[in-house]
Amino acid sequence: DAGVIQSPRHEVTEMGQEVTLRCKPISGHDYLFWYRQTMMRGLELLIYFNNNVPIDDSGMPEDRFSAKMPNASFSTLKIQPSEPRDSAVYFCASRTGVNQPQHFGDGTRLSIL
Amino acid sequence: ILNVEQSPQSLHVQEGDSTNFTCSFPSSNFYALHWYRWETAKSPEALFVMTLNGDEKKKGRISATLNTKEGYSYLYIKGSQPEDSATYLCALNNAGNMLTFGGGTRLMVKP
Numbered sequence: 099d100a101g102v103i104q105s106p107r108h109e110v111t112e113m114g115q116e117v118t119l120r121c122k123p124i125s126g127h128d129y130l131f132w133y134r135q136t137m138m139r140g141l142e143l144l145i146y147f148n149n150n151v152p153i154d155d156s157g158m159p160e161d162r163f164s165a166k167m168p169n170a171s172f173s174t175l176k177i178q179p180s181e182p183r184d185s186a187v188y189f190c191a192s193r194t195g196v197n198q199p200q201h202f203g204d205g206t207r208l209s210i211l
Numbered sequence: 212i213l214n215v216e217q218s219p220q221s222l223h224v225q226e227g228d229s230t231n232f233t234c235s236f237p238s239s240n241f242y243a244l245h246w247y248r249w250e251t252a253k254s255p256e257a258l259f260v261m262t263l264n265g266d267e268k269k270k271g272r273i274s275a276t277l278n279t280k281e282g283y284s285y286l287y288i289k290g291s292q293p294e295d296s297a298t299y300l301c302a303l304n305n306a307g308n309m310l311t312f313g314g315g316t317r318l319m320v321k322p
Contacts, residue, residue, distance in 0.1 A: 129308065140314050140315065141255075141300070141312045142312075143310065153308065189254060197242065197260055198260065200257065201257070202255045202256075204253070
């Protein structure tokens, strides 16, 4: 079975540009999570969805960040406009039931110049 | 903000040594405690999900215990191998859906 698939793996862009990160969760998983990993703050939850509906976006840093899940097999995390402090590795994860482990994608390493 | 603390932050051991590290967490509203193994340049990989006080789980040379009343979990590695080198993360689920991750213990096993 394919795991969680993220794209792109790496993104380098100039500040002010729009960045879109993509995630395909494991089929049948009804929870999807977006995380950001930085040296300073470790792995922090940005937003999660249940059955394609955003449930908690309290971790989204500011209005420049937005996430959507138009269907059960696709989610995007968008940053517009991007800033150098957004540079980090962004992970997507999915799972089934409440006490099931989360399965992580390989992450997108984002560098904003 | 939940305080999920892991200690030590990093650990160097020799191949063949057994080792253990700690995850401590607030014990109120406990749902589950997760352990993940995170190798450099890869993604976190689930090891265990523990839900009951007194739970003990084992996968090969790695095992974990859980004490929800006092708010801690131990991860043990028996006979460490170089391929065990990774960051070990614990994460608390205390609200049903979201995980709060600790800062991780970075283990380096020298051959």
